[in-house]
Amino acid sequence: MKKKPLILITNDDGIKAPGLRKLIDLMRPLGEVAVIASELVMSGMAHAVTIQTPLMPRLIKEEAGYKEYITNGTPTDNIKLGKHRLLNRTPDLVVSGINHGSNASINVIYSGTMAAVLEASIDGIPSIGFSLLDYMPDADFSHVDDWVVKITKQVLNEGLPEGVCLNVNIPRISENPVKGIKVCKQAKARWVEEFEERKDPYGRTYYWLGGRFVNGDTRNETDEKALADNYVSVVPLQHDFTAHEYVGKLNYE
């Protein structure tokens, strides 16, 4: 009999997030599962790594085919800890999420959830990030099962191209059922008017990051368009940031 695949799970909403619990429930029937997740909320931590202070992971649950660690690190730290220290073999798959809130379009660059996925791909491990378009702590994940399992099984069976990982976003629940899955491009969108200005009790000015998401991308094949049309969006991502088409065109000699 073939050995069960080892699936490493993390997220950026912290170890108590309902989205993480949902993902654990969906992955356990598919293989041996190790969870390495952060004690604190790591939303917006992007690809940060902890270099100024040490990491102290703790094993908090162990059952047949299941281990759960809590850490004081970032999502990227968690993948590195799993790969290099806590697991006795390289994971066959990394999944991250299910994020409370969209990681479509430019959000991917700020996301700890997606950083974990990119980090795994650097080490050649197939990896998928799942996000739901509902950032509320009590978001309803009841409609996601089939989509998450379908995509995960296909990646377990077929793998992914070298250096490529998947960014999967799922529409929030509504009276209209999700129509299907679309493989897309990252939309060209951004955040504008980003800070609220306030005064502290001592009259000093402070700013709190907020803002408004603006998508000016009218192309048909973007993740934002697929999601607006009530499809699950799948964007293949790479950790090579080179703008290849300009390598031969720029000249600073």
Add this chain to the structure above:
Amino acid sequence: MKKKPLILITNDDGIKAPGLRKLIDLMRPLGEVAVIASELVMSGMAHAVTIQTPLMPRLIKEEAGYKEYITNGTPTDNIKLGKHRLLNRTPDLVVSGINHGSNASINVIYSGTMAAVLEASIDGIPSIGFSLLDYMPDADFSHVDDWVVKITKQVLNEGLPEGVCLNVNIPRISENPVKGIKVCKQAKARWVEEFEERKDPYGRTYYWLGGRFVNGDTRNETDEKALADNYVSVVPLQHDFTAHEYVGKLNYE
């Protein structure tokens, strides 16, 4: 007479870093300069944004054509603060660094210095990150002037393609003069054996991120190759992470 360009400067080694001071000295003759830099060292913070707590920037120096702010945020926060709150017009250029240590190849994904550069490019601002291949606090920057100024002037004059920014790495000083500038691709490299395992005074295991950089990329046109040959490497980067060649090839229906 044409208005002087507004140049926004940040880094991830913190406001006191000699590399930042060098970059300020080189930029002041080229335009009006605003520095927005973090009080603390932000190495390895990648594209992290501060969303759980507020930001409180302080103006600490002001002269004709020069302002310097210190913040409690990340390099990405600093660009956002500049763009949306602290500056009275959009910068014509963002420069970040000069980083103490390489941001070539995969290092770009962990770098706060380069995150600031990518962040500016999301807002359509031409941006350049400069790094020296010497991570020591007392690194010798005396050979970098001509290269930094040459590349900066060309970007000020010609701009950059939409969505593209530059990752510039400079060899450390040696008896051999730097040979020139090469426009390159990000090498496929990674960090391995990443943690030292130690015991704390109470016998608990902890891990400290370290490790060894391994470049298995034998292509001629990479940044690592250019730097090994004593050239300044310039990699055009993009914040669109889509692996475009696989969008049409993957199918999860």
